[in-house]
Amino acid sequence: MRSISPRSLICGGAGLALLGLSLIPVLNLGLGTTSARIWVYLLLLISALLALFLLRAQGKDRLLTALLPIGLAFLIRSMMLSYVSDDYTIFLSQWMEALRTNGGFAAIKLPIGNYNVPYLYFLAAISYLPIPDLYLIKLFSIFFDVVLAWGGARLVRHFASNAAIPSLACFCALLLLPTVMLNGAYWGQCDSLYSGLVLHAMACALNRRGGTSAALLGLAFSFKLQTVFIIPLWAAFWLAGRIKFRHLLLFPAAYALTCVPALLLGKPLADILSVYVGQTQEGAGSLNYNSASVYSFLPYGAQVDERSYALAGIIAAFLLVLVLLAVLLRFRKRISDTALLTAGIILATGVPFLLPYMHDRYFFLADVLTVAAVCILPERLPAAVMVQLASLSAYLVYFRQRYTLVLTLGGKTYTMLLESLLILATLVYAACLLWLDLRQTGGGKKRRSSVS
Structure with a gap:
């Protein structure tokens, strides 16, 4: 029987301590009785236990090691519960x-x-x-x-x-x-x-x-x-x-x-x-609701024909989908699983980037897909970083009620230009990766990560 490493024991103990510390911010919540707050803590622990249960096949060493980031994740969440949006x-x-x-x-x-x-x-x-x-x-x-x-x-x-x-x-x-x-x-x-x-x-x-x-x-x-x-x-x-x-x-x-x-x-x-x-x-009334979309390329306060610009964005998103599917149809015998994942990232970034009336949270799926892609192919880290920075900045605009980085170019003000450029760069990057994968891969085989 393999013994548990000291490092795993330390991580596991630290993780349990963090889960225990989560009780402190929960008991200090401003709403409800003490009994209700204890129930809140127990429900929080149930989600943490579910996480550990889902990872049970990883083995004791890795499970104990995972307790540290899991404990940290739930401690941070316990400190967020009191915020009222x-x-x-x-x-x-x-x-x-x-x-x-x-x-x-x-x-x-x-x-x-x-x-x-x-x-x-x-x-x-x-x-x-x-x-x-x-x-x-x-x-x-x-x-x-x-x-x-x-x-x-x-x-x-x-x-x-x-x-x-x-x-x-x-x-x-x-x-x-x-x-x-x-x-x-x-x-x-x-x-x-x-x-x-x-x-x-x-x-x-x-x-x-x-x-x-x-x-x-x-x-x-x-x-x-x-x-x-x-x-x-x-x-x-x-x-x-x-x-x-x-x-x-x-x-x-x-x-x-x-x-x-x-x-x-x-x-x-x-x-x-x-x-x-x-x-x-x-959504009608504003083409963009603090989202890193193509409409952030318009100067702040620009007077445009909203209906025409909105229709143009819808058509552009529709064309993006059509072009993507047409390319995949052309190379259908070469579509690898990696290509399909990349196509998902293109859709999750490109469609909300082009559509009108998008909100700050609408790149959430792009956030998580790009992170999953990095865990498969670490060289795709730039996409995950760019999407997360753009998406997080949009969140902060809502929470702080002011823009993260306002730029003035040619006498005109741009409120989320950098965030939109990051999303556009991710979209172009993913499109290039898909094209390279389709040109190089045959027979629908999936590329596998060498990470052990």
Whole structure:
């Protein structure tokens, strides 16, 4: 029997200590009773234990070593729980009050909020609990941070010849990624929900489990409209022979299944189907909402024909998808799994870069995909760094209510020009990598990482 190394014991002890220290900021939270705060801590520990459970196959040494970054990730999250964002005050708290006043699940039938019904099910469920809504909403997102990290680890495991260390590195890196921690534990947003499901769906597709992949993608779409950024990748999976066309039918089936409880509770079908239509219409008024998009190349305060510029962005995003799929069709016999991952990064960066009305959080999927790619092919670190810097800067604009770096060029002011240039550079970089991979790879073989 192999003995546990001293280094692993030290990391494990430090990780447990960090998890224990998480109790201090939780007990000092400003809302709820002491009993409610203890429940918050226990729920936080459950997510941490889930992380360890998912890593159990790594062996005792690596599991103990992983306790250190996991403990750090949850300690940081425990210190973020008290922050109250404007989004929570203006929207989520009001939705919770409406659900609680009108009977929890019985209120699902009412026109409450602008999120799709799967997230409303969760909000309705917590409306019965004697724990402050703010913390439960954040804990739900933290739980899916773990699901997200597991999805990234699964994706890396598919590529790496000796997958243990790269997949473990991806798991821990995603848990500690600044935008992942800020998104759920600090902001109370839920982008880990759809992104985690997308990562698992990608892993399933690459492992030729097409039905499961399409169903997970449909579930991701039921949570967040932003899933559309990467949906065209499943056409690429089909072109590459990773999934069959019949599998794609499970996408609408899974989405439809999530609507059934709401229908049974009396919510009109038209109200369910119109949620995403309403979200697309809410953006009108500003071409860009603190996002590192192509519209940041316009000077601050520039007077343009919003409708024409918005239509141009939509057409450009559509053309990007068409060109990408056309290239993959042309080289369909040479599509490697690495090429498919790179195509996913192109979609996750390029589509929100070109579309109008994008928000600060909309590069979240690009954040996590580029990190997973680095754990597979370390030479792709520049893409992950550029995307994270651009995305994190957009988050800080929201939190600090001022732009990170304002540039004046030719007498005109640009508020997020550098961030947009970073995203554009990532898009060009990924496109070049895809072209090189398609020209050099044959037979659909996947490139494997040499990292052990």
